[in-house]
Amino acid sequence: MRILVSDLTDWLSSLCEDSYSEDGLQIGSGDMQVTGVLFCWFANKAARAAALERGANVIVGHEPTLHDPSHPAPGCPPCDTWDVNVESLNFYEENKVAFVRSHRTCDAYCIPRVFGEHLGFPEPVVDSGWKGYNFTLAYDLTPQPFGQLVDTLKVKMGYDTVRTSACAADKIVTRVGMGWGGVANCRNLQYMELLRQHGVEVIIGGEIDEYGMEYYRDSGLEWIELGHYASEIIGMKKVAQDMATAFPGLKTSTFDDAAHVAFR
Ligand SMILES: [Fe+2]
Ligand SMILES: [Fe+2]
Numbered sequence: 001m002r003i004l005v006s007d008l009t010d011w012l013s014s015l016c017e018d019s020y021s022e023d024g025l026q027i028g029s030g031d032m033q034v035t036g037v038l039f040c041w042f043a044n045k046a047a048r049a050a051a052l053e054r055g056a057n058v059i060v061g062h063e064p065t066l067h068d069p070s071h072p073a074p075g076c077p078p079c080d081t082w083d084v085n086v087e088s089l090n091f092y093e094e095n096k097v098a099f100v101r102s103h104r105t106c107d108a109y110c111i112p113r114v115f116g117e118h119l120g121f122p123e124p125v126v127d128s129g130w131k132g133y134n135f136t137l138a139y140d141l142t143p144q145p146f147g148q149l150v151d152t153l154k155v156k157m158g159y160d161t162v163r164t165s166a167c168a169a170d171k172i173v174t175r176v177g178m179g180w181g182g183v184a185n186c187r188n189l190q191y192m193e194l195l196r197q198h199g200v201e202v203i204i205g206g207e208i209d210e211y212g213m214e215y216y217r218d219s220g221l222e223w224i225e226l227g228h229y230a231s232e233i234i235g236m237k238k239v240a241q242d243m244a245t246a247f248p249g250l251k252t253s254t255f256d257d258a259a260h261v262a263f264r
Contacts, residue, residue: 001247001248001249001250002033003033003034003247003250004030004031004032004033004034005025005028005029005030005031005032005034005058005098005100006025006030006031007034007247008034008037008058008060008100008243008247009024009025009030009100011243011246011247012060012100012102012105012239012243013105015105015106015108015109015239016104016105016108016109016131016132016133017108017131017132017133018104018108018130018131018132018133020103020104020105020108022064022101022103022104023101023102023103023104023105024100024101025098025099025100026065026099026100026101027065027089027092027097027098027099028058028092028096028097028098028099029098032057032058032096032098034057034058034250035055035056035057035058035251036054036055036056036057036058036250036251036252036253037056037058037059037060037240037243037250037251037252037253038050038051038054038056038058038059038060038252038253038254038255039059039060039061039236039237039239039240039252039253039254039255040059040060040061040062040236040254040255040257041061041062041063041229041232041233041236041255041257042061042062042063042229042257043059043061043063043065043088043099044257045087045088046255046257047059047061047255047257048088048091048097050255051097051255052095052097054251054253055251056097056251056253057095057096057097057098058097058098058099058100059097059098059099059100060100060101060102060236060239060240061099061100061101061102062101062102062103062106062111062232062236063101063103064101064103065088065099065101066079066080066085066088066089067079067082067084067085068085102239104133106232106235106236106239107133107181107235108129108131108132108133108134109235109239110235110238110239111180111181111231111232111234111235111236112134112135112137112178112180112181112183112235113134113137113235114234114235114238115178115180115231115232115234115235116137116139116178118156118234119153119156119157119204120152120156121139121141121176122139122140122141123139124137124138124139124178125138125139125140125175126138126177126195126198135183135191135194136177136191136194136195136198137177137178138175138176138177138178138195138198138199138200139175139176139177139178140174140175141173141174141175141176142174143172143173143174144172144173144174145169145170145171145172145173146164146167146168146169146170146171146172146173146202146222147169147170149173149176149202149224150162150164150169150224153204153224153226157226157227157230159226162224162225162226163208163224163225164222164223164224164225165213165216165217165221165222165223165224167222171222173201173202173222174201175198175199175200175201175202176200176201176202176203176204177192177195177196177198177200177202177203177204178195178204179191179192179195179203179204179205179206179208179223180204180205180206180231180232181206181207181228181231181232182206182207182228183205183206184203184205184206184207184208184212184223184225185206185207185208185209185212186209186211186212186215189212189215192212192215192216192221193219196219196221200221201221201222202221202222202223202224203216203221203222203223203224204223204224204226205223205224205225205226205228205231206225206226206227206228206231207225207227207228208223208225229257229258230258233254233256233257233258236254237254240252240253240254
């Protein structure tokens with residue numbers, strides 16, 4: 001079966017009700033014939049090398065193609081001239097590999113819900129959002145001490161340690177809310193406030209910054225940080241599997257990149 005890059009981008013667009021400006025083909029051309037697809041969280045050097053090793057000429061990444069700060073600094077050259085980005089752009093050019101971003105598309109399609117299932121949460125009691133992108137996901141767990149919840153989640157994630165709010169380990173908690181990926185960061189606190197207004201006691205991140213911590217502390221919310229990458233890659237794997245099902249014979253795989261941070 002001859003599969004073109006445009007077949008893949010059409011399929012990805014069909015996964016959700018809305019369309020998202022950051023998503024779609026970023027590098028390469030839609031009429032390229034696909035040899036294989038590598039899904040990843042960030043298309044970093046290791047992910048790009050894995051694509052070549054696996055014979056994939058399309059990379060589907062959740063996060064942006066380049067390191068691109070939203071506010072350029074006067075005196076700093078444009079980001080597409082930075083060594084780190086030039087190396088990445090050269091890779092696509094030299095190896096004739098296409099890059100497709102699938103960000104809010106994958107979030108709306110499955111990422112937070114798949115993460116909730118991975119953590120063993122029941123069906124959400126609050127599941128709402130805009131045009132199928134349900135940012136507001138809250139779950140009622142069996143009432144349990146905060147410390148017990150933390151221990152359970154550590155096992156689910158295979159972690160020895162996690163960062164959490166300074167909550168008493170014996171405080172009983174029931175309702176948790178999903179703050180996967182970067183959703184629990186200060187720039188997305190509007191979604192965390194919605195969770196709080198739905199009675200959420202504990203935010204399950206994602207990634208939590210110190211500005212956000214001030215909001216959580218003063219709002220009486222507890223939090224548990226499980227990782228931006230880790231909370232999203234599980235959903236990306238599901239999208240890769242669903243793509244393989246939709247295109248029989250197409251080789252898809254996901255790049256596991258959990259070894260890029262050291263805890264000492
Ligand atoms: Fe995301
Ligand atoms: Fe993200």
